[in-house]
Amino acid sequence: xxxxxxxxxxxxxxxxxxxxxxxxxxxxxxxxxxxxxxxxAERVGVTKPVLYAHFGSxxxxxxxxxxxxxxxxxxxxxxxxxxxxxxxEMLRRGTLAFFAYLEQREPAWTFLYSESTVAGDALExxxxxxxxxxxxxxxxxAPDADPQRLTGWAQVxxxxxxxxxxxxxxxxxxxxxxxxxxxxxxxxxxLAALGGxxxxxxx
Amino acid sequence: xxxxxxxxxxxxxxxxxxxxxxxxxxxxxxxxxxxxxxxxAERVGVTKPVLYAHFGSxxxxxxxxxxxxxxxxxxxxxxxxxxxxxxxEMLRRGTLAFFAYLEQREPAWTFLYSESTVAGDALExxxxxxxxxxxxxxxxxAPDADPQRLTGWAQVxxxxxxxxxxxxxxxxxxxxxxxxxxxxxxxxxxLAALGGxxxxxxx
DNA sequence: GGCGGTAACCTACTCGTGGTAACTTCCGGG
DNA sequence: CCCGGAAGTTACCACGAGTAGGTTACCGCC
Numbered sequence: 001x002x003x004x005x006x007x008x009x010x011x012x013x014x015x016x017x018x019x020x021x022x023x024x025x026x027x028x029x030x031x032x033x034x035x036x037x038x039x040x041a042e043r044v045g046v047t048k049p050v051l052y053a054h055f056g057s058x059x060x061x062x063x064x065x066x067x068x069x070x071x072x073x074x075x076x077x078x079x080x081x082x083x084x085x086x087x088x089e090m091l092r093r094g095t096l097a098f099f100a101y102l103e104q105r106e107p108a109w110t111f112l113y114s115e116s117t118v119a120g121d122a123l124e125x126x127x128x129x130x131x132x133x134x135x136x137x138x139x140x141x142a143p144d145a146d147p148q149r150l151t152g153w154a155q156v157x158x159x160x161x162x163x164x165x166x167x168x169x170x171x172x173x174x175x176x177x178x179x180x181x182x183x184x185x186x187x188x189x190x191l192a193a194l195g196g197x198x199x200x201x202x203x
Numbered sequence: 204x205x206x207x208x209x210x211x212x213x214x215x216x217x218x219x220x221x222x223x224x225x226x227x228x229x230x231x232x233x234x235x236x237x238x239x240x241x242x243x244a245e246r247v248g249v250t251k252p253v254l255y256a257h258f259g260s261x262x263x264x265x266x267x268x269x270x271x272x273x274x275x276x277x278x279x280x281x282x283x284x285x286x287x288x289x290x291x292e293m294l295r296r297g298t299l300a301f302f303a304y305l306e307q308r309e310p311a312w313t314f315l316y317s318e319s320t321v322a323g324d325a326l327e328x329x330x331x332x333x334x335x336x337x338x339x340x341x342x343x344x345a346p347d348a349d350p351q352r353l354t355g356w357a358q359v360x361x362x363x364x365x366x367x368x369x370x371x372x373x374x375x376x377x378x379x380x381x382x383x384x385x386x387x388x389x390x391x392x393x394l395a396a397l398g399g400x401x402x403x404x405x406x
Numbered sequence: 407g408g409c410g411g412t413a414a415c416c417t418a419c420t421c422g423t424g425g426t427a428a429c430t431t432c433c434g435g436g
Numbered sequence: 437c438c439c440g441g442a443a444g445t446t447a448c449c450a451c452g453a454g455t456a457g458g459t460t461a462c463c464g465c466c
Contacts, residue, residue, distance in 0.1 A: 052455080092391075
């Protein structure tokens, strides 16, 4: 009768690493919702209760994945920023490190930010609507910028608005007017400087 | 024997409105995941299969909710923008209308952007980490800005980065360097103009 | 080398929830 | 008056999260 693999046992720390790696892979491929605990277990070569012994719940497993990523991200960005000496260069290098990190971890971490749920897809539609609208506005402001740059700027604005709206939800002392002001501070001041005095037009 | 309510029947269009309203309320209170179809059905005063007859699936129901909101949002922002005559004022009024709309629809729509899943909470932790870091950088750039404004600017940058990263995931022709550049175009140029020549310091 | 004891592991379940099949009842038009 | 069909319901299935309790490999100790 089948000399079936004699069920190797593994130390706790090693198993946790294995499970985390498998979870990141499975969640990245199928999305958190669509992924089942059995899929993760199978990839590790173990059964479901083992996962629960280590992480308590499906949510706990996701949380552990995120915690690990969060530590990596902090490490990467602070290191990059520390290599510069002025605030501008620190912001630039930190930002670049952020993009590079996400790119390297592709596609495992995309699902985190894109929330691969149904709502995610639909939200992208709303964002596209806003981005198109704003890109058209910007074209009026800086007519000779290339289209990709225009779209990039529009992405900046849409992302900023979303984040400001969410922030306003928790920090209740911020008014709509103030949020708008903060956005305009950075964005429009920057555009006016870049686009030249053409801004003052509108006859 | 109980003269139980004689089961009023309702036209298709009316029911759809009722269901959509109930769904928005329930999803807003409990979050999409935690909400069950039976909860929505009960709030309408109907049973589950009715929901399926109208919207096909739980996802379909959520999609319909979002579609309605999307239309409202487009209406509100374009109307606001149309009342201005220059691009700057259009951007300002459109943004303001966006914030005001979300505020008015509170708290029903917060769950959409905050994605009230487990990942949502954990992501907020990462964002807080980034926001603190960036706010500290900005303090060096503009030492005499008030703290709330500083935080607001940091929110703008974090939101912009997130969106740019996601955009890069779909538009594969955008490099990390370009994304960083687009962000710096708007943000740092704006900061330099606002903060005065203090930017050029660094000993 | 043998022998507990503990911790890793598995089998076999429960329960809640998305989704569906098939029957019942109300209502408007001929 | 009555009949066709749309609106609703009850009663079910499938599947995945989570768990109770038995089983087995490894480690230390004699």
